[in-house]
Amino acid sequence: MKIEVLGTGCPKCMSVEQNVKKALAELELQADVEKVTDIQQIIQKGVMSTPALVIDGKLVLQGKNPTVEQLKELFKGA
Amino acid sequence: MSGDPQRASAAGKNVRLPAAGKWLLWLFIVLAAAAAWWLVYGNLERFANWLVYGALGMSAGNRLASALAFFVFEAPKVLMLLLVVVFGVGIVRSFFTPERTRRMLAGRRQTAGNVLASLLGVVTPFCSCSAVPLFIGFVTTGVPLGVTFSFLIAAPMINEVALVLLFGLFGWKVAGLYLGTGLVIAMVAGWVIGKLRLERWVEGWVYATAPASSAVGTEGRMSLAEHVSSGRDAVKDIVGRVWPYVLAGIAVGAGIHGYVPEQLMASIMGKGAWWSVPLAVVIGIPMYSNAAGIIPVVQALLEKGAALGTVLAFMMSVIGLSLPEVIILRKVLKMPLIATFVGVVGVGILVVGYLFNIVL
Numbered sequence: 046m047k048i049e050v051l052g053t054g055c056p057k058c059m060s061v062e063q064n065v066k067k068a069l070a071e072l073e074l075q076a077d078v079e080k081v082t083d084i085q086q087i088i089q090k091g092v093m094s095t096p097a098l099v100i101d102g103k104l105v106l107q108g109k110n111p112t113v114e115q116l117k118e119l120f121k122g123a
Numbered sequence: 124m125s126g127d128p129q130r131a132s133a134a135g136k137n138v139r140l141p142a143a144g145k146w147l148l149w150l151f152i153v154l155a156a157a158a159a160w161w162l163v164y165g166n167l168e169r170f171a172n173w174l175v176y177g178a179l180g181m182s183a184g185n186r187l188a189s190a191l192a193f194f195v196f197e198a199p200k201v202l203m204l205l206l207v208v209v210f211g212v213g214i215v216r217s218f219f220t221p222e223r224t225r226r227m228l229a230g231r232r233q234t235a236g237n238v239l240a241s242l243l244g245v246v247t248p249f250c251s252c253s254a255v256p257l258f259i260g261f262v263t264t265g266v267p268l269g270v271t272f273s274f275l276i277a278a279p280m281i282n283e284v285a286l287v288l289l290f291g292l293f294g295w296k297v298a299g300l301y302l303g304t305g306l307v308i309a310m311v312a313g314w315v316i317g318k319l320r321l322e323r324w325v326e327g328w329v330y331a332t333a334p335a336s337s338a339v340g341t342e343g344r345m346s347l348a349e350h351v352s353s354g355r356d357a358v359k360d361i362v363g364r365v366w367p368y369v370l371a372g373i374a375v376g377a378g379i380h381g382y383v384p385e386q387l388m389a390s391i392m393g394k395g396a397w398w399s400v401p402l403a404v405v406i407g408i409p410m411y412s413n414a415a416g417i418i419p420v421v422q423a424l425l426e427k428g429a430a431l432g433t434v435l436a437f438m439m440s441v442i443g444l445s446l447p448e449v450i451i452l453r454k455v456l457k458m459p460l461i462a463t464f465v466g467v468v469g470v471g472i473l474v475v476g477y478l479f480n481i482v483l
Binding site for chain 2: 052108
């Protein structure tokens with residue numbers, strides 16, 4: 046599984062990255078977590094509001110700061 | 124902690140409430156909470172006076188007592204208003220997304236587009252850290268530049284925390300003035316920027332970016348419970364973040380209230396001093412985001428003879444023209460367009476400041 050966290054470096058985006066790692070650890074899942082901060086790359090994924098989350102190339106969340114629980118649900122489904 | 128849905132529904136069954144009964148119970152809880160809120164809110168001033176002059180036995184006319192009574196009354200009042208309004212605004216905003224707003228604005232003409240964009244700027248959730256992706260997302264999908272600017276000006280300038288503080292500390296008239304003039308500035312400034320045809324001063328790569336047509340599966344319908352929980356999240360996020368500033372601001376305001384002599388501010392920020400409005404705007408630009416801390420200070424100054432227009436101009440400049448946002452926008456806008464943006468909005472704020480100094 047490949048997880049990309051899209052954000053330009055605001056505090057919210059940082060907390061998403063931390064929550065992603067926490068959720069993965071709790072589920073004992075292995076995944077590539079990548080932080081995308083380049084605006085052009087973010088735009089090309091069709092994202093207008095950060096932070097956003099892309100799992101295996103599919104945009105699943107944007108403009109939200111998900112909780113660890115919500116992330117776990119998303120990862121289980123993927 | 125883990126929200127186990129099965130256990131939750133099992134607990135619900137144990138209570139054996141029919142659906143209608145459950146709704147009635149909720150209605151009762153909401154009404155009881157509202158009544159309790161109202162009761163506490165209505166008696167805050169009496170409580171503050173009782174505490175300071177009765178229980179603590181301080182004498183009227185004492186400066187410390189006057190500052191203390193101000194703080195004990197204003198701090199809980201503003202925090203209670205914040206809770207209610209941020210909750211409500213959180214629910215309203217959960218009905219809007221930037222994507223939906225963009226669809227409503229795409230292909231709009233000037234004028235009608237500016238009006239709509241300013242109004243949507245108030246209700247669409249917006250964080251200045253996503254100003255750049257939002258800007259690109261708007262202009263590359265057919266939202267005119269001036270209409271985009273109307274949105275970008277209204278979204279940060281008309282801010283629920285500022286609105287609450289103005290309502291709580293100045294009353295509904297000033298809060299209404301702020302809302303109305305803020306909207307007008309966003310509409311007119313965006314319209315002017317659109318008329319000037321400044322597209323050439325947008326960085327070239329912006330229009331070259333072809334946005335992957337936002338085929339997003341994240342926009343499902345929300346249930347009522349989800350809307351309510353958005354309101355609760357907004358309270359946690361916003362009130363959790365601003366309350367220390369609110370308290371600090373009210374504490375400083377209380378100090379001014381008690382210790383600064385009457386009419387001291389009249390000579391510096393009063394109606395007579397023509398330069399006070401531009402000065403207020405210039406000072407306001409580098410100050411950022413802590414409207415929560417600034418408004419109570421400003422209210423205390425107003426009480427000491429500062430003019431309302433000057434104060435309003437200062438507020439708008441602090442909230443609407445922020446240095447960090449301008450720096451972020453520099454990534455997509457060339458300097459002349461940045462300067463035009465700051466200039467047009469700044470002039471709008473100046474006009475508002477002078478207008479209220481003259482009219483009121």
